[in-house]
Amino acid sequence: MTISSRVRLICLTGALALSVTSLPLSWPNPALALSDIKDITPAPPEQDPPATPAPAPAPGDDEDLSDEAFPVIPDPDPLIKPSNTDESDATTPQEPAPEVIYDLEKAPEPVRRMRQLIMDAAASGDIQALKPLLDVGANQTQVPLQTSDQDPIAALKGLSGDDEGQEILAILLDILSTGFVQLDKGTPDEAYVWPYFAGKSLALLSPRERVELLRIVTAGDVAEMQEQGNYNFFRVGISPDGRWKFFAVGD
Known part of the structure; x- marks a missing residue:
C-alpha cells in the first residue's frame, strides 16, 4: 500500500472515530414495562402530627389563668379597715324585759303603803293633799319644775288642764291602777314604777295591754309614742323603803 493510500485510510479512520465520539451518549434505552418503572417522585417533607386540641372547660369551671400569662395585681388595702371581729361582731346581750306585776303583794309593804296614800290623796280632789307625801331635801321627790325654786304643787297645777289640778289627780x-314593774333592781335608783309601760316596749303590747294604755292616753298619743319607740307620759316611782321618788313625764 502506497503512502497516499495509507494516509487516506488513517484519515478515514480518524474521521469515523471523530464522528462516533461526536454522537450523543444517550442512546435510546429499550422500552420498560410499567411495573419496572420506579416511582422517583420525591417524598414530601415529614410533618408533625396535628396537635390534639385541649378539651373545653366544663360549664362553671374557672379558666386556668396562670400567673405567667396574667400577672396578678394585689388589691389595695381598704381605706377603712374593719375593727377586730371579736369586738365588732360581739353583740351586747340585751337585758330581759322586766316582769309586769299586777299582784301588789309582790311589792314591799312600804311601797304598797305609799301607793295607797297617793291614791287616797288623789281621790280627795284636793291637789294640796299630795304635799305631805312629797319628799324634801336631798332625796326630794322629782316633779316637772319650771324653775329649781318652784313649789312642787304649783308646778303640778301648772301641768293640769284645769286651774285646780284635778286632771293631774285623775292621771x-x-x-296607779295599772300593773307595775321593778326597775334598776339592786341599785340606788331601784324603784317600783307605775304604769308598767315605762319598762316595756310598746311594740310588744298585747291587745289587752293596749286597751290599758288607752285608758291613760289617747290613740294619737299611742301612735306618737310608737314612732318615738317608748312610753313618754306620766309615771310614778316609789323606792323599796316607801319614799315617793318621782312623778315625772317624758322619756
Whole structure:
C-alpha cells in the first residue's frame, strides 16, 4: 500500500472515530414495562402530627389563668379597715324585759303603803293633799319644775288642764291602777314604777295591754309614742323603803 493510500485510510479512520465520539451518549434505552418503572417522585417533607386540641372547660369551671400569662395585681388595702371581729361582731346581750306585776303583794309593804296614800290623796280632789307625801331635801321627790325654786304643787297645777289640778289627780289614779314593774333592781335608783309601760316596749303590747294604755292616753298619743319607740307620759316611782321618788313625764 502506497503512502497516499495509507494516509487516506488513517484519515478515514480518524474521521469515523471523530464522528462516533461526536454522537450523543444517550442512546435510546429499550422500552420498560410499567411495573419496572420506579416511582422517583420525591417524598414530601415529614410533618408533625396535628396537635390534639385541649378539651373545653366544663360549664362553671374557672379558666386556668396562670400567673405567667396574667400577672396578678394585689388589691389595695381598704381605706377603712374593719375593727377586730371579736369586738365588732360581739353583740351586747340585751337585758330581759322586766316582769309586769299586777299582784301588789309582790311589792314591799312600804311601797304598797305609799301607793295607797297617793291614791287616797288623789281621790280627795284636793291637789294640796299630795304635799305631805312629797319628799324634801336631798332625796326630794322629782316633779316637772319650771324653775329649781318652784313649789312642787304649783308646778303640778301648772301641768293640769284645769286651774285646780284635778286632771293631774285623775292621771295619778289611772296610772296607779295599772300593773307595775321593778326597775334598776339592786341599785340606788331601784324603784317600783307605775304604769308598767315605762319598762316595756310598746311594740310588744298585747291587745289587752293596749286597751290599758288607752285608758291613760289617747290613740294619737299611742301612735306618737310608737314612732318615738317608748312610753313618754306620766309615771310614778316609789323606792323599796316607801319614799315617793318621782312623778315625772317624758322619756
